[in-house]
Amino acid sequence: MSEFATLLIDGKEYKLPVIVGTEGEKAIDIRKLRQETGHITFDPGFGNTGSCQSAITFMDGEKGILRYRGIPIEQLAEKSTFVETAYLLMNGYLPDRESLTRTSVMLNDFSLLHEDMKFFYQNFPSKAHPMGILSAMVNALRSFYPELIDLDEDVNRTFLRIISKVRTMAAVAYKISRGHATVYPRPDYSYCANFLHMMFDNPVIPYRMDQELVDALNVFWILHADHEQNCSTAAVRVVGSGKVNIYAALSAGISALWGPLHGGANQAVIQMLEGMQQNNLTPAHVIEKARDKTDPFKLMGFGHRVYKTYDPRAKIMKTMCDKVLKKLQINDPLLDVAMELEEAALNDSYFQDKNLYPNVDFYSGIVLRAMGIPTKMFTVMFAIGRLPGWIAQWREDALDPNQKISRPRQVYMGETIRDYIPMDKR
Numbered sequence: 030m031s032e033f034a035t036l037l038i039d040g041k042e043y044k045l046p047v048i049v050g051t052e053g054e055k056a057i058d059i060r061k062l063r064q065e066t067g068h069i070t071f072d073p074g075f076g077n078t079g080s081c082q083s084a085i086t087f088m089d090g091e092k093g094i095l096r097y098r099g100i101p102i103e104q105l106a107e108k109s110t111f112v113e114t115a116y117l118l119m120n121g122y123l124p125d126r127e128s129l130t131r132t133s134v135m136l137n138d139f140s141l142l143h144e145d146m147k148f149f150y151q152n153f154p155s156k157a158h159p160m161g162i163l164s165a166m167v168n169a170l171r172s173f174y175p176e177l178i179d180l181d182e183d184v185n186r187t188f189l190r191i192i193s194k195v196r197t198m199a200a201v202a203y204k205i206s207r208g209h210a211t212v213y214p215r216p217d218y219s220y221c222a223n224f225l226h227m228m229f230d231n232p233v234i235p236y237r238m239d240q241e242l243v244d245a246l247n248v249f250w251i252l253h254a255d256h257e258q259n260c261s262t263a264a265v266r267v268v269g270s271g272k273v274n275i276y277a278a279l280s281a282g283i284s285a286l287w288g289p290l291h292g293g294a295n296q297a298v299i300q301m302l303e304g305m306q307q308n309n310l311t312p313a314h315v316i317e318k319a320r321d322k323t324d325p326f327k328l329m330g331f332g333h334r335v336y337k338t339y340d341p342r343a344k345i346m347k348t349m350c351d352k353v354l355k356k357l358q359i360n361d362p363l364l365d366v367a368m369e370l371e372e373a374a375l376n377d378s379y380f381q382d383k384n385l386y387p388n389v390d391f392y393s394g395i396v397l398r399a400m401g402i403p404t405k406m407f408t409v410m411f412a413i414g415r416l417p418g419w420i421a422q423w424r425e426d427a428l429d430p431n432q433k434i435s436r437p438r439q440v441y442m443g444e445t446i447r448d449y450i451p452m453d454k455r
């Protein structure tokens with residue numbers, strides 16, 4: 030393998046260094062390209078652009094591989110907990126028993142919200158989307174906790190405070206949206222159990238904790254915990270690169286995640302399946318619409334920028350979905366609609382030719398419905414899961430001595446110079 034790539038422009042050769050990652054991925058280093066050649070690259074959507082060197086998550090889209098800090102997602106989903114996986118992502122190694130205990134203790138210590146924050150919630154219109162509320166509230170956290178972050182702490186106060194409070198904030202948003210009293214966390218519950226408790230307990234019908242659902246929530250959040258340089262993570266890094274505080278960077282990530290092409294797809298999938306059910310649409314109808322180039326409709330929960338095979342997270346999600354529904358004896362007709370649609374799409378030449386497979390969002394909504402999570406909260410569930418990844422990526426960026434402010438260039442296609450025309454001559 031050559032150490033350089035050769036670029037020929039107007040008969041002149043330029044040698045560009047090639048960087049090789051630990052898994053063999055090759056990148057042409059163009060950092061000096063404009064300085065030496067006067068040219069820039071053009072890559073809308075950044076499908077061919079590496080924006081950083083990272084040691085957090087590895088994906089192989091052709092083989093359907095996902096690993097956090099080297100550990101396969103399948104092993105983490107089977108053996109780890111969300112809290113342990115969060116530690117792994119943020120620090121780069123699995124915690125020993127003492128560190129894990131300290132992490133859990135700190136998550137418990139930080140789980141209350143400042144009571145003044147409740148006034149913020151009460152002033153959002155009742156129909157406000159919880160993702161908009163969450164993004165605003167995370168940004169607002171900065172005014173309550175303005176202290177500097179110690180980036181060297183492994184059991185990191187600031188990071189754990191965010192991870193703990195965002196979970197409480199999400200549950201409070203739900204309770205307030207229903208007009209119910211908020212429920213405080215319990216010190217004897219784990220991170221995931223506490224979320225279900227804060228969401229669903231109430232004074233007249235106490236919530237019966239089901240370990241099956243707690244386990245499912247652990248897996249759900251592990252599957253969402255990081256996914257290298259996706260849209261929201263890139264947003265966190267880009268915004269963070271201006272050296273803004275972490276709360277503002279995470280708030281930008283939450284906003285980016287909200288979109289239906291990204292994390293908002295889990296809500297959009299369920300709405301699509303419900304629409305099929307209500308209007309008696311067959312999979313063939315929906316697939317025809319997705320194939321139609323004149324129609325902006327996309328088959329929600331299908332396709333991925335990186336995966337050109339079955340998303341490994343979707344495989345685990347589907348298995349978990351079957352298990353949870355069976356164990357809880359829930360018969361969700363939307364699961365049948367989803368399975369029929371998946372089969373039809375996987376056998377359709379359009380989807381086969383373009384390598385479009387189910388992604389993590391295709392089955393995740395059915396699992397969330399089984400837990401009792403309302404559709405409007407689905408993307409919030411994704412956001413809570415993605416927090417450790419965003420934090421790990423923000424930290425990696427903050428510690429990288431070579432990192433610069435993110436500032437892409439453009440190819441200008443507008444008017445060339447022309448004179449200002451006074452109003453009476455236009």
Ligand code: CMC
Binds near residue numbers: 289293320326334
């Ligand atoms: N339905 C119909 N056609 C599709 C779909 C789909 N779901 N996804 C991609 N295509 C087509 C696309 O129109 C394009 O066609 P052509 O080559 O004729 O222009 C071709 O497949 C290649 O796709 P692309 O748009 O270049 O792919 P992308 O990498 O820019 O977009 C995506 C990736 C995820 C935004 C897209 O597949 C999509 O919109 N999927 C539906 C929304 C969704 O499920 N999003 C969740 C993604 S996974 C979780 C997450 O990231 O949060």
